Amino acid sequence: MLTFNTLVGVCFLYVIMLFLVAFVADKRARRSKVRFLSSPMIYTLSLSVYCTAWTFYGAVGYAARSGLEFVTIYLGPTLVMIGWWWFLRKLVRVGRSQRVTSIADLVSSRYGKSNLLGVLVTLIAVIGTTPYIALQLQSVTLSFAVFARDRSAGWVIPDLEQTAIWVAGGLALFTILFGTRNLDVNERHHGVVTAIAVEAVVKLVALMAVGIFVVWGIGGGAQGISAAMNEAIQAAPEGAWSLQGGRWVGLTFLSAAAFLTLPRMFQVLVVENVDERQLATASWAFPLYLFLMSLFVIPIAVVGLAILPKGENPDLFVLTLPLYFERDGLAMLAFLGGFSSATSMVIVASIALATMVSNHIIMPLWLSTRLGVDASEYRDARQILLSARRLSIVGILALGYFYYRISGGGAALAAIGLISFAGVAQVLPAMAGGLFWRGASRSGAVAGLITGFVIWAYTLFLPSFGEAGVMSASMLADGPWGIAALRPQALFGVDGLDPVVHALFWSLILNCSVFVSVSLLSFPSPLERLQAAQFVNVLDQSGPARGRSFNAATSEDLLVMAQEIMGSDQAQAWFQAQAEQQGKQGYLPDTTPDFIGRLERELSGLVGTATAHAMIGQILGGTTVSVDDLLAVADETQQMLEQTSQLEAKQLELTTTARQLSEVNEKLTQLSIQKDAFLSQISHELRTPMTSIRAFSEILRDGGANDPEAAARHASIIHDESVRLTRLLDDLLDLSVLENGQVQLYPRREVMRDVLDRAIAATSSVIDQEKMHIHRNRSDEGVALYTDTDRLAQVFINLISNAAKYCDAKDKRLAIRVRQRGGRLQVDFVDNGSGVPLESQSMIFEKFSRLSDQAAAGGAGLGLAICREIMDKLDGSITYLPGQSGAAFRVTLPIGTQSPFGRTWPSDINHL
Amino acid sequence: MRSPREPLFLARQSYRRRRVEDAARLLPLLGVVLFLLPLMVGGAIGNVRLAFVFSSWFFLILFAMLLARHLGRDSEQQSTGPQSKPVRPSEDPAGTR
């Protein structure tokens, strides 16, 4: 006789067995004996968390009410599994290579690690899953109640509320013990998965045992079942057993979508996946499991309908049929099957949800409160994370329990299964789009998710609370404010659809449309585009997950990346300098926060702050983007930078060339004009003496003057003019040599006084002729020179003779003053004449710029031009000094010019 | 001189693999078609339709199993094959052992 205590005791033993299984599996996993654990069969069986108590018990009830339609819940996942080559393979590959921890993490990671998306998906998952957990609690308590019901004699009617709270508490304990024991980067839970595999076997065996008992034990074999089915169809309300096309297709699709997006399914399908072979096997083995799970559903349903008294809850036929025939052992097994279904779902769902809640909500909040904390402070982050997980698990189970309490169980809760499916299915567009479409953007995903979620809530979730809930009866019938187009269950006038199909249709259609159109219109960030490429092209990339761990990012990784961005030499130099600052040799400094900050700033100058931050963040703490991927981006950036700078350089070059060309052109034009003017001047200067020479020589040829004195005078004019001509040619030659830089200087050591003496001696004839008096201060002139003193003397001679010739004072005087100023030597020649008029002062050093046309002076107007060229060559200068008593010229010379080679060696030459 | 048959054999193998992949891609479409067929006939679900749904389901599973055997093996090869460096003669296990 099955007593309540026995039941609880068996239950307790069963739970202890699960603990042991999980414990042993965890231990083996930690000893790396994972061969058995990573076997495809365990993986396949763990997928059975899809079959919850709702399907374990509910499928029979569903079949009893609607016939074959229950099978859609299994057909959807079957199609997904046998089509693994399309979708699941990619999803699992992405999950592994990106080290995805949950579906929220997948979506967030795909769209540029957007935490907003992570939070959104987490919220949808929590809202969609909490009622589902409540449903499991309900099924467990109901199954307890079944045992209690008609055996009131020996049984204490258990307090259902208490049962639920015990179940919830026990599940929380188990989940915390095995779900948060380790904080694995891969988020794999070998213990839990193995326990769930065991539960999967129990579920299957229990259901099949009940099925076999029903068919061959009481149903009379296949024949009897067939007859019972026909009977059931006859008895059922009109059309209940016929297939409704919309629901058939819609529910198949919905279950397929939910199979991919349910947090618990994602957990076992993707996160707990170790190896692609697991998926290959599961592609047929899991459909087979579903097949077997549903094989006896209809027989149990029709036999239950036929045999059990009317009014019996078909949802519990699996339990009540064995009990009816007093098969306590079988009933016990069935109970354990249902218990297993409920517990495995709750455990996995709460692990998945806790991961999401702690990673996307609690940790970001915690981090935001500790902004600016030193990196070493993050050591306790691990502990915080574990606590967050545990708290989340308790919170989620508490939420489920309270939902169960508030909803009060019953039919409203039973309907929550499909509603929950439709809710989480809203993630599908963002997920599938993210896997297959590079253009899918963060904004699109956010907008689509919100749209789908809102419509789901409006058309399905909120109306599910019934008329007593959020929506009034009139609102459901006539729409809000009487707007018929907004009726929650007949949106935009689409009437006559099943509410679930209606909600699914509108929410997913609008979700997809908004997702696609916003994606088309928005422009993703670099990180987002990088992630997009990685997700979409995951199958073209490396197969197995990268074995490299980035938790211990070495500065070598950073150097490799920096080289790609900054260029090798610059990056190496920079890293070396940083290492030196830390007192290290070589190129690899320690990755201190200080160093990271500096590197980030350094890089942000090149790739922008956000990208630099993301890149370094990825290398240091990220587990999703590998160095190789970053290199690809960096390479691209570098190429773009190079191209840009090349273009800029070319443009600059072109601009410079254009400017140079126009300058040259201008210069050539100037030169051409100057050349014309110069030739014209030369022509004039040569022709003038030639004219006199020719005229007088013709006079002489024609007999000459009769007067011998005049004849002699004519001859002397010819002589003077030819001397003038020669001197002009000499000057021209001299100037040409100086201007072309071909002049050879002969520097030597001489005292200034001697140079002046020589110059005055050379001009003594003209000085005497003009009766000019020269004033000198010979004591100042003892300066030693090292220069081409012959050329210097030539300048002095020119200045002295100019003064003699052009000074218009009656009593001509020339003062020559020598002094040192600012490291240079100044020699001033100041006469007492009227000087050079202001307007001519800028002209006097030009060629042929004789002020007056006193040809008698004998100059061709080249003297000062030659002086200027000579002083240029001697590293000095000659200028006109205005504002003196007369014409004043200043010759400036460098002092300390020791060698013709200029300066001494630069001091830093020793470093070579 | 190398045997001309070798690349031919390899090409054939990869050709076969491609076709298996094609079949794997087509299988869910076949499943959709099979699962839509019961809708084509109106009325209540009879034994025949029940049997059809379950038997087509079972055949899909059988197909998937056959394909998965190929693909599972192939994907295993793929994950160690093209990604690994080309085997140098000195490292060729077949050549040394």
Place this chain on the structure above:
Amino acid sequence: MTKQVLVIEDEPNIAEAISFILSRDGWSVSTHASGTTAVQAVRDAKPDVLILDVMLPGKSGYDILQDLRSADDTRALPVLMLTARGQKTDRDLAERLGVNRFMTKPFSNSEMLTNLRELVGG
């Protein structure tokens, strides 16, 4: 009757050469060296023919010619121009301004005499 010729030339040697050649040919020669006062000198001397250098201190031969051609009393005065810059542009400019004869330095003495004789209608 001796013809009167005025020579405006700043190079003393050239002026002397021209004076000698013309005097020996029977001309009455006067010389002037400045450009600025040249027009006044023409009015004072009232020559039958004018020899005008281009490069003069103070005022160029072209300016002087322009002044002469714009005044009634000197408009018809025959002018022989001398220049040391024998470029075509110089000759063109002189002809536009109404010069009668144009010679580049150095010149041939006999050629100058021929030109002068033609100018005074000899």
